[in-house]
Amino acid sequence: MTQLLVQPPKGLYRAARPALQPQAHSLNLIGFGFDGTACFRKGTAIAPDAIRMVASDIESYSPYLDLDLEEVTSFYDLGNIIVTQSGDAHQDYLAAHERFNDLVAGFDLAADGIQFLALGGEHSISYSFISKYLHAFPDLVLLHLDAHADLRDEYQGYHYSHASIIRRCLDYFGPGHQLLQYGIRSGTRDEYAWMRAKQTLAPSLDAFVAFIEGLPADRPVYLTLDLDYFDPAYLPGTGTPEPGGEDFASFVRIIQALRHKNMVGADVVELSPPVDVSGNSDVFATKVVRELILTFHRGGA
Numbered sequence: 001m002t003q004l005l006v007q008p009p010k011g012l013y014r015a016a017r018p019a020l021q022p023q024a025h026s027l028n029l030i031g032f033g034f035d036g037t038a039c040f041r042k043g044t045a046i047a048p049d050a051i052r053m054v055a056s057d058i059e060s061y062s063p064y065l066d067l068d069l070e071e072v073t074s075f076y077d078l079g080n081i082i083v084t085q086s087g088d089a090h091q092d093y094l095a096a097h098e099r100f101n102d103l104v105a106g107f108d109l110a111a112d113g114i115q116f117l118a119l120g121g122e123h124s125i126s127y128s129f130i131s132k133y134l135h136a137f138p139d140l141v142l143l144h145l146d147a148h149a150d151l152r153d154e155y156q157g158y159h160y161s162h163a164s165i166i167r168r169c170l171d172y173f174g175p176g177h178q179l180l181q182y183g184i185r186s187g188t189r190d191e192y193a194w195m196r197a198k199q200t201l202a203p204s205l206d207a208f209v210a211f212i213e214g215l216p217a218d219r220p221v222y223l224t225l226d227l228d229y230f231d232p233a234y235l236p237g238t239g240t241p242e243p244g245g246e247d248f249a250s251f252v253r254i255i256q257a258l259r260h261k262n263m264v265g266a267d268v269v270e271l272s273p274p275v276d277v278s279g280n281s282d283v284f285a286t287k288v289v290r291e292l293i294l295t296f297h298r299g300g301a
């Protein structure tokens with residue numbers, strides 16, 4: 001008997017078709033509601049279904065990209081990776097990570113054109129996806145939008161902590177891989193020294209956008225977006241808010257640049273619906289997700 005790897009969502013993402021396994025040459029939305037290592041304020045586990053719920057109530061048309069979700073034909077919703085809560089966060093994460101591995105076993109992410117858009121969960125879930133894409137694409141560009149450098153070797157005893165996600169991904173970096181970060185405004189002195197030495201932190205939005213615009217059109221790009229990239233004035237519903245953050249307009253410039261590039265995967269993490277009882281953060285995050293979905297769309301304008 002096949003072990004159940006995903007559970008159906010409370011409601012499918014708007015305009016998506018249901019699927020039980022990854023679909024080739026398609027965008028595959030998947031929830032990964034793990035929040036075991038979050039230290040400050042938990043609540044990201046319910047974010048995937050919260051985003052799906054809001055998605056049915058906001059416009060499907062993006063004026064920024066002049067595209068509509070209804071035009072995206074190869075778009076599937078796989079539901080949510082099953083996440084257990086045993087009390088041992090590390091074991092729970094590894095078990096969910098193994099379920100994801102089983103889900104993609106037998107697929108070649110590059111040759112089969114399997115694009116994932118993952119909804120967290122906390123940032124540690126990104127490791128499951130990024131490690132796979134780094135393996136599939138030896139020339140992958142990893143774009144990292146976040147308030148935090150996430151370069152610690154471990155945090156509070158967790159090797160796969162949300163505070164060390166980028167460090168874990170670097171373990172998989174080959175000579176052709178490239179990392180560029182933007183929005184970072186919090187980290188240790190060591191993390192900042194590393195970013196300066198490796199020149200991974202874009203000094204301005206203009207520099208970050210120019211980097212994307214300069215990429216060859218076929219160069220594979222993965223975007224990991226921690227929603228605390230945005231200022232907590234706009235998006236307070238996140239576990240580790242940092243003042244001095246970015247606005248939605250900055251994100252629009254980024255997705256307008258990404259629109260013409262070869263997006264192969266992305267994740268949106270760290271939305272914590274219970275933290276913002278107004279629900280505004282859920283709406284903000286869902287608009288961000290809408291734009292990202294459309295960024296994957298290759299047809300049309």
Ligand SMILES: [Mn+2]
Nearest residue numbers: 147148226228
């Ligand atoms: Mn962060």
